[in-house]
Amino acid sequence: MKACRFLFLLFFFAASVVELKSAFAETVNIAVAANFTDPAKEMAQIFKEKTGHDAILSFGPSVQLYTQIKESAPFQIFLSADGELPKKLIEEGSAVPDSSFTYAIGRLVLWSKKSGFVKNEDVLKKGNFTKLSIANPASAPYGVAAVEVMKALNVYDALQSKIVQGNSIAQAFQFVDSENAELGFIAQSQIMTRADGSGWQVPQKLYKEMRQDAVLLKSGENNEAAKAFITFLKGSVAKNIIKKFGYAIAGKP
Amino acid sequence: MMIQGLSNDILTSIFLSMALASATTLILLVLATPLAWWLAHSRARWKEAIAAVISIPLVLPPTVLGFYLLIALGPNGPGGMLASLWGARTLAFSFPGLLIGSVLYSMPFVVQPIRNAFEAVGERPLEVAATLRASPWRAFWTVAVPLASPGFLTGAILGFAHTVGEFGVVLMIGGNIPGQTKVLSIAVFDYVETSQWGTAHLLAGGMVVFSFCVIFSMMLIEKRLRQARL
Numbered sequence: 001m002k003a004c005r006f007l008f009l010l011f012f013f014a015a016s017v018v019e020l021k022s023a024f025a026e027t028v029n030i031a032v033a034a035n036f037t038d039p040a041k042e043m044a045q046i047f048k049e050k051t052g053h054d055a056i057l058s059f060g061p062s063v064q065l066y067t068q069i070k071e072s073a074p075f076q077i078f079l080s081a082d083g084e085l086p087k088k089l090i091e092e093g094s095a096v097p098d099s100s101f102t103y104a105i106g107r108l109v110l111w112s113k114k115s116g117f118v119k120n121e122d123v124l125k126k127g128n129f130t131k132l133s134i135a136n137p138a139s140a141p142y143g144v145a146a147v148e149v150m151k152a153l154n155v156y157d158a159l160q161s162k163i164v165q166g167n168s169i170a171q172a173f174q175f176v177d178s179e180n181a182e183l184g185f186i187a188q189s190q191i192m193t194r195a196d197g198s199g200w201q202v203p204q205k206l207y208k209e210m211r212q213d214a215v216l217l218k219s220g221e222n223n224e225a226a227k228a229f230i231t232f233l234k235g236s237v238a239k240n241i242i243k244k245f246g247y248a249i250a251g252k253p
Numbered sequence: 254m255m256i257q258g259l260s261n262d263i264l265t266s267i268f269l270s271m272a273l274a275s276a277t278t279l280i281l282l283v284l285a286t287p288l289a290w291w292l293a294h295s296r297a298r299w300k301e302a303i304a305a306v307i308s309i310p311l312v313l314p315p316t317v318l319g320f321y322l323l324i325a326l327g328p329n330g331p332g333g334m335l336a337s338l339w340g341a342r343t344l345a346f347s348f349p350g351l352l353i354g355s356v357l358y359s360m361p362f363v364v365q366p367i368r369n370a371f372e373a374v375g376e377r378p379l380e381v382a383a384t385l386r387a388s389p390w391r392a393f394w395t396v397a398v399p400l401a402s403p404g405f406l407t408g409a410i411l412g413f414a415h416t417v418g419e420f421g422v423v424l425m426i427g428g429n430i431p432g433q434t435k436v437l438s439i440a441v442f443d444y445v446e447t448s449q450w451g452t453a454h455l456l457a458g459g460m461v462v463f464s465f466c467v468i469f470s471m472m473l474i475e476k477r478l479r480q481a482r483l
Contacts, residue, residue: 067446131428175346178323182342
């Protein structure tokens with residue numbers, strides 16, 4: 001009986017918390033490409049401080065998030081790792097027309113946890129390692145870029161047997177960070193706060209620019225928090241965070 | 254056209270899943286038999302603690318096991334030391350690595366049915382065999398094992414099927430290498446992710462039929478064995 005009363009109270013408590021929250025602020029659910037995990041977390045925190053709205057983030061490979069959105073996953077904003085998927089969502093009627101814009105340009109880094117191991121592309125040409133980690137090129141733009149770089153350097157065929165694929169750029173990094181792979185192509189943003197290891201920022205001319213587009217989804221059209229986040233994402237505070245994490249910002253929108 | 258689309262990639266994944274499941278089942282039968290015997294007959298107080306440890310993968314999220322394996326198989330863990338014997342750095346991203354993961358992950362599915370079967374046989378038939386001057390070793394092979402055969406069969410089928418159905422652990426330590434670690438479940442995941450739903454449907458449907466056949470045949474076999482004994 002006591003337990004029953006406790007549960008009852010708990011229910012009312014939970015209900016009142018939900019009530020309170022909705023009275024003051026709204027919640028926006030954002031699907032975020034895995035490579036943008038760290039900056040998005042920082043943004044959500046500052047967004048909350050500034051507007052009072054809650055931004056709830058879900059991370060994953062862009063294609064997987066896209067599939068979930070098409071199957072009516074409860075997201076209002078999609079921060080993709082590429083420009084294609086937001087465009088597709090608009091064409092298919094799942095996103096608000098003309099709402100997509102480039103929020104960041106991704107940078108590819110070849111990184112190893114061993115200090116001094118990676119200096120430039122020579123390490124790829126020498127090939128004195130057993131495993132090279134990349135994101136799955138079938139689903140992650142960073143994986144596509146990694147393959148482009150290796151092809152541009154004429155080392156792809158030689159290295160193919162050493163490639164291991166992470167399901168997302170997050171997992172590709174995890175393989176390198178756990179030292180199961182000696183090195184890997186990862187996102188600059190993933191190592192911004194790291195003091196260890198060694199890396200080579202891949203020159204932009206070796207791969208196609210990775211424009212990352214955001215889009216407002218149909219379900220967010222009338223959501224105050226969603227609209228506020230889009231404004232926030234275009235503002236200078238967000239841009240500084242984006243740059244701080246090693247992304248480039250697109251020229252005048 | 255669809256069949257041509259089935260391509261080597263899929264066939265390789267199917268073959269790999271079957272190879273992994275077969276090898277896992279064989280290893281597990283060898284490991285689980287003495288273990289189950291001990292669990293069934295020991296009077297040690299801490300044996301249930303051991304049984305609990307073996308059963309942990311039943312409730313543990315595969316991601317937890319995958320995370321620990323990623324570290325343990327890596328160059329700084331025991332797996333890396335083992336791998337260095339043949340010049341490799343890590344057991345992750347390799348068939349042996351997946352095998353280790355699968356053995357741990359499917360262990361309870363094999364140990365439990367065999368233990369139950371040994372317990373159901375009980376001490377009595379073995380005592381009778383002993384009075385007929387059978388050595389414990391001979392009694393084990395000629396009395397206990399045949400009587401417990403339904404348990405072995407159930408364990409083997411469950412272990413095999415569960416390994417084919419494994420996903421989370423492989424995703425975390427596999428690295429998606431065709432022919433080495435890209436098993437069937439990962440291939441399905443890949444096809445869904447890349448919007449190749451036609452192929453995904455084909456494979457997923459195949460998995461459903463396969464799973465049904467496994468479970469159904471197990472039920473039939475068990476039923477027949479039970480009737481045969483009565």
